[in-house]
Amino acid sequence: MADVSKLAPGQKVLMQGNEAIARGALEAGVSLAAAYPGNPSSEILQTLADSARSAGIYVEWSTNEKVALESAAAASYAGLRGMASMKQNGVNVAQDFICNLTISGTKGGLVLVTCDDPSGVSSTNEQDARFIARVACLPLLEPATPAECLKLTKLAFELSEQIGNLVVLRGLARLSHTRAGVTPGPLPEAKPRPHWDPNERWFTIPVVPRHQVMLDKLAQAGELIAAAGVNYYDGPVRPELLVIASGSSRLYADEARRLVGAGGRVGILHMGATWPLDQELILEHLARADKILFAEEVDPHIESGVKSIYAQHVRELGLKDFYGQETGHKPPIGELSPSRVAAAMADILGLPWQETDPAYLAKAKAAQALVAPRQVGFCPGCPHRASYWSMKQVLSADGREGIVSGDIGCYTMGVLPTGYERVNAVHCMGSGPGIASGLGKLRSQGFEQPVISVVGDSTFFHAALPALVNARWNNSDYVLVVLDNSATAMTGFQPHPGTGSTAMGQAGTAVDVEQICAGLGLPYTVLDPYDLEATQEALYDALQIGGGLRVLIFRRTCALVQNKRGGHPWRMSVDPQLCRGEDCGCDRFCTRVFRCPGLVFDQATGKTVLDEVVCVGCGVCAQICPAGAIKARPKEATA
Amino acid sequence: MVPPAASPAPQPTGLERLLAEVINPGLCVACGACLGLCPHLIFLDGQVAAPDACGLTSGRCYGFCPVAQRDVSRESQGPIGPVLGAWQGRATSKDLQGRVQYGGVVSELLALALDQSMVREAVVTAAGLRGTPQGIRVTERTGVLGAAGSVYAGGGALSSLNQALSEDSNHPLAVVGLPCQVQAVQAMKAHPQQPQAARRIHLVIGLFCTMNLPWRGLRKLLARHGVQAPLSRADFPPPPAGIFQAWSNGSYHELPLDQVRALSYPGCAGCPDLTSDGADLSVGACEGKPGWNTILARTHAGAGLLELAAGKGLLELEPAQPASMEHLTQAASDKRKRATAWSEERRHG
Ligand SMILES: Cc1cc2nc3c(=O)[nH]c(=O)nc-3n(C[C@H](O)[C@H](O)[C@H](O)COP(=O)(O)OP(=O)(O)OC[C@H]3O[C@@H](n4cnc5c(N)ncnc54)[C@H](O)[C@@H]3O)c2cc1C
Ligand code: SF4
Numbered sequence: 001m002a003d004v005s006k007l008a009p010g011q012k013v014l015m016q017g018n019e020a021i022a023r024g025a026l027e028a029g030v031s032l033a034a035a036y037p038g039n040p041s042s043e044i045l046q047t048l049a050d051s052a053r054s055a056g057i058y059v060e061w062s063t064n065e066k067v068a069l070e071s072a073a074a075a076s077y078a079g080l081r082g083m084a085s086m087k088q089n090g091v092n093v094a095q096d097f098i099c100n101l102t103i104s105g106t107k108g109g110l111v112l113v114t115c116d117d118p119s120g121v122s123s124t125n126e127q128d129a130r131f132i133a134r135v136a137c138l139p140l141l142e143p144a145t146p147a148e149c150l151k152l153t154k155l156a157f158e159l160s161e162q163i164g165n166l167v168v169l170r171g172l173a174r175l176s177h178t179r180a181g182v183t184p185g186p187l188p189e190a191k192p193r194p195h196w197d198p199n200e201r202w203f204t205i206p207v208v209p210r211h212q213v214m215l216d217k218l219a220q221a222g223e224l225i226a227a228a229g230v231n232y233y234d235g236p237v238r239p240e241l242l243v244i245a246s247g248s249s250r251l252y253a254d255e256a257r258r259l260v261g262a263g264g265r266v267g268i269l270h271m272g273a274t275w276p277l278d279q280e281l282i283l284e285h286l287a288r289a290d291k292i293l294f295a296e297e298v299d300p301h302i303e304s305g306v307k308s309i310y311a312q313h314v315r316e317l318g319l320k321d322f323y324g325q326e327t328g329h330k331p332p333i334g335e336l337s338p339s340r341v342a343a344a345m346a347d348i349l350g351l352p353w354q355e356t357d358p359a360y361l362a363k364a365k366a367a368q369a370l371v372a373p374r375q376v377g378f379c380p381g382c383p384h385r386a387s388y389w390s391m392k393q394v395l396s397a398d399g400r401e402g403i404v405s406g407d408i409g410c411y412t413m414g415v416l417p418t419g420y421e422r423v424n425a426v427h428c429m430g431s432g433p434g435i436a437s438g439l440g441k442l443r444s445q446g447f448e449q450p451v452i453s454v455v456g457d458s459t460f461f462h463a464a465l466p467a468l469v470n471a472r473w474n475n476s477d478y479v480l481v482v483l484d485n486s487a488t489a490m491t492g493f494q495p496h497p498g499t500g501s502t503a504m505g506q507a508g509t510a511v512d513v514e515q516i517c518a519g520l521g522l523p524y525t526v527l528d529p530y531d532l533e534a535t536q537e538a539l540y541d542a543l544q545i546g547g548g549l550r551v552l553i554f555r556r557t558c559a560l561v562q563n564k565r566g567g568h569p570w571r572m573s574v575d576p577q578l579c580r581g582e583d584c585g586c587d588r589f590c591t592r593v594f595r596c597p598g599l600v601f602d603q604a605t606g607k608t609v610l611d612e613v614v615c616v617g618c619g620v621c622a623q624i625c626p627a628g629a630i631k632a633r634p635k636e637a638t639a
Numbered sequence: 640m641v642p643p644a645a646s647p648a649p650q651p652t653g654l655e656r657l658l659a660e661v662i663n664p665g666l667c668v669a670c671g672a673c674l675g676l677c678p679h680l681i682f683l684d685g686q687v688a689a690p691d692a693c694g695l696t697s698g699r700c701y702g703f704c705p706v707a708q709r710d711v712s713r714e715s716q717g718p719i720g721p722v723l724g725a726w727q728g729r730a731t732s733k734d735l736q737g738r739v740q741y742g743g744v745v746s747e748l749l750a751l752a753l754d755q756s757m758v759r760e761a762v763v764t765a766a767g768l769r770g771t772p773q774g775i776r777v778t779e780r781t782g783v784l785g786a787a788g789s790v791y792a793g794g795g796a797l798s799s800l801n802q803a804l805s806e807d808s809n810h811p812l813a814v815v816g817l818p819c820q821v822q823a824v825q826a827m828k829a830h831p832q833q834p835q836a837a838r839r840i841h842l843v844i845g846l847f848c849t850m851n852l853p854w855r856g857l858r859k860l861l862a863r864h865g866v867q868a869p870l871s872r873a874d875f876p877p878p879p880a881g882i883f884q885a886w887s888n889g890s891y892h893e894l895p896l897d898q899v900r901a902l903s904y905p906g907c908a909g910c911p912d913l914t915s916d917g918a919d920l921s922v923g924a925c926e927g928k929p930g931w932n933t934i935l936a937r938t939h940a941g942a943g944l945l946e947l948a949a950g951k952g953l954l955e956l957e958p959a960q961p962a963s964m965e966h967l968t969q970a971a972s973d974k975r976k977r978a979t980a981w982s983e984e985r986r987h988g
């Protein structure tokens with residue numbers, strides 16, 4: 001990412017939402033920023049990391065989101081400003097800390113950024129992380145544009161310092177990666193020196209009076225937010241329909257109003273801060289409209305809040321019609337879009353609405369037929385393909401209906417055909433070994449199926465360790481396979497404890513998976529998943545042993561990382577004389593079953609051919625061809 | 640109106656059917672006839688598995704499988720099949736002693752066939768490092784002797800035969816197998832998609848067999864009795880001994896016969912053949928004569944090889960005792976009856 005500390009104040013530039021949040025943090029004088037990578041939030045920290053040296057701040061990839069927020073809180077207690085960014089799932093990881101932090105309070109401005117992923121485009125869920133604001137009584141800001149990202153980030157730090165509590169800024173996948181014009185402001189001149197006054201103590205007891213303090217802070221935040229003018233109305237004085245919206249949905253509502261041609265009839269209440277809700281402003285606008293539509297993603301956060309305000313004031317306001325999740329005018333699942341909001345508006349106002357011109361739809365359908373169907377899959381040469389291949393072969397040969405407990409990373413795709421649908425369960429970071437640990441304790445009650453837990457190297461450090469200690473302690477019987485590709489590949493190759501490098505590019509201390517296993521007293525073997533025979537033999541043996549937790553480390557660098565480091569050793573070719581094609585004796589085993597995209601079945605000749613552009617030369621497919629038709633020769637030494 | 644009856648779709652004869660009829664119901668006896676043909680069927684630790692579907696509806700795996708192709712109603716020539724000559728005998732060479740199962744006739748005949756270049760390669764079964772039986776390909780006497788002795792577990796050795804047949808060479812082959820394996824070899828030789836089998840398989844030596852054991856089950860049972868795999872030798876001594884004998888690491892163990900028998904492949908129950916009636920030569924134990932074999936010469940090739948061995952003084956041969964032939968015939972007939980009853984019960988039950 002770019003060094004955003006170098007941007008000239010006052011000069012408009014194109015910026016991603018995530019970059020704008022990073023710039024906002026710099027302008028607010030953040031001193032410590034920490035995160036665990038996760039789409040769609042990753043670029044925030046990467047941008048800060050790439051700006052860290054010139055800005056003179058500390059930026060780190062932490063082992064997980066909870067640790068990231070705790071590190072940022074440390075800055076706050078030392079009188080500096082701190083920020084932790086994460087995807088929606090990360091808020092759950094950090095939640096325990098958040099729910100205590102909100103009672104103990106903060107000193108220097110402390111901001112938590114959650115980038116939610118409606119529709120779960122790059123996530124295992126589409127959770128609406130705004131729940132944390134209600135649960136922990138925290139102010140919540142929701143920008144709609146990159147420019148607002150910058151502005152509200154700065155506001156979040158101010159607010160946090162004024163009330164002495166954490167403030168949540170919520171981004172969305174669309175906003176994180178949208179580019180729009182942003183005008184940066186000045187960077188702070190100087191920052192205070194970190195110091196923790198030993199007379200200042202931060203804890204949660206006595207709980208009840210401190211709970212009251214927490215509520216008072218929230219009330220104070222409400223006043224400050226009202227004064228900040230981040231919520232505003234745009235439309236006729238007495239609209240026929242009032243839309244109350246936040247985040248990207250504000251833009252959708254604006255566009256929908258134009259699409260259905262109801263400009264003069266619809267007003268939009270833009271909510272830049274959605275917790276606490278600005279009651280006065282909401283009452284004022286409820287009084288002026290009889291129909292109210294909610295536009296927000298994903299949960300009915302504003303909807304339920306506004307309805308409960310209305311319930312207290314129903315006598316003075318009279319009867320109103322509310323349209324939202326409960327009436328089906330806002331879907332309870334998935335992303336919103338301008339057309340979804342337009343359909344709701346048209347329905348309420350009795351206007352005609354056709355989502356898309358039928359002629360255009362017909363053309364789009366025709367075009368769609370021309371696009372080759374594509375499956376999400378592992379990259380050519382991906383070590384995970386080889387790893388799942390071996391697991392599939394061995395579990396089938398083992399014949400006891402073995403279970404694979406999955407986890408979070410590229411290798412989550414083990415649930416898909418590219419991973420031979422070999423994974424039986426995936427939830428959150430670290431839940432794979434936890435589930436395996438429980439299964440491995442059902443032996444005495446007759447559970448005989450072997451259990452494998454797969455975790456990536458980054459996940460291993462993030463959340464697998466407590467589950468491993470648990471399994472070790474309680475003597476759970478399963479095989480842990482660490483898919484060590486020396487990268488956090490899913491989210492963009494961020495460093496992690498095992499790689500030894502850090503966010504700011506300095507050398508850290510590499511944390512060794514083997515040493516951790518040895519320290520836990522776990523037997524482990526390191527294998528190269530590209531070597532199918534050795535891997536399968538070791539895995540089979542590990543499954544037979546039983547008795548306790550044992551570890552296999554499948555170590556092979558991510559194919560994409562390897563491509564950048566000089567590539568793979570083999571030049572591949574397929575000998576058409578030897579290829580058995582569709583005959584009995586093969587039946588397109590490589591392209592139909594193994595399915596590396598580097599191999600293509602040529603219908604015309606009935607033989608497999610190598611796609612030299614796609615193949616990276618890992619050499620694995622040569623081991624699965626029954627005819628020895630796939631040849632691997634060492635690449636010529638480049639002069 | 641009654642619609643015209645559609646002609647029935649041809650029954651698939653590929654992996655899918657093999658799985659449905661043989662492997663999934665647990666009837667596979669690990670002969671290996673379906674292995675080594677293609678990558679779909681794998682053999683690990685004594686067990687056949689098919690991790691992925693094959694897209695073909697017809698293929699050799701199903702056509703070769705002796706369990707799938709078993710036809711108990713087919714009457715062979717009497718309970719023990721065609722016989723040109725019945726003998727009892729043993730090898731004379733000292734280097735076989737202590738290594739062969741009984742009289743060493745199988746090993747000696749095989750070694751001779753290789754020596755004489757009647758065949759250039761033979762497929763036999765031997766225990767691997769950890770005791771798992773497996774097919775191996777040998778080309779000379781030392782290799783043959785390395786595989787001497789009976790491993791009482793399915794080793795999938797025909798996989799090695801398929802491998803040899805898939806290679807681009809023409810030399811003649813021999814194979815030693817159990818009755819199911821001998822039946823599979825006959826199916827290979829008759830299969831239109833495997834023309835090289837009839838051309839290249841020149842010698843089939845069959846063993847007598849009443850049942851075989853799955854390796855994984857046997858290993859577990861041995862472990863329960865404190866016996867470590869691999870075994871250096873094992874035997875079922877004749878009744879009324881009621882035991883299974885196992886030698887491991889220089890020590891001797893006895894396991895109760897009923898526990899061992901309970902392990903046997905369910906698929907063996909439907910096998911009608913005791914004496915490998917489709918072989919060139921069939922060899923088994925010799926009743927009342929420990930250290931000797933009963934030998935049935937079934938084809939002229941088989942009889943010729945036997946004669947040559949005797950002529951060279953490699954084998955000591957006597958005509959088989961009528962009483963022991965009678966018992967053998969009775970045992971073979973009983974096995975056929977049991978198989979017929981079992982098949983009937985499966986069909987109706
Ligand atoms: C599972 C099994 C069951 C048997 N049941 C009987 C029986 O009920 N009655 C009877 O009279 N004889 C039976 N035999 C045959 C007997 O054990 C001897 O193999 C036979 O008498 C030949 O003796 P030999 O001294 O000539 O053998 P050797 O010269 O020692 O040669 C033995 C040959 O058997 C082959 N062999 C070893 N294990 C296997 C195996 N698992 N599958 C296929 N081939 C193998 C070896 O490759 C070797 O070539 C059985 C053999 C096996 C393997
Ligand atoms: S696996 Fe080998 S023989 Fe089969 S189609 Fe691919 S290249 Fe050809």
Ligand code: SF4
Nearest residue numbers: 596598615616619621
């Ligand atoms: S060598 Fe084979 S498996 Fe590896 S990338 Fe090339 S085609 Fe794919």
Ligand code: SF4
Nearest residue numbers: 584585677693698700
């Ligand atoms: S390729 Fe042939 S032998 Fe292999 S599973 Fe398919 S039909 Fe059977």
Ligand code: SF4
Nearest residue numbers: 667668670671673704
């Ligand atoms: S009995 Fe033989 S051919 Fe049939 S499935 Fe088993 S190993 Fe394959």
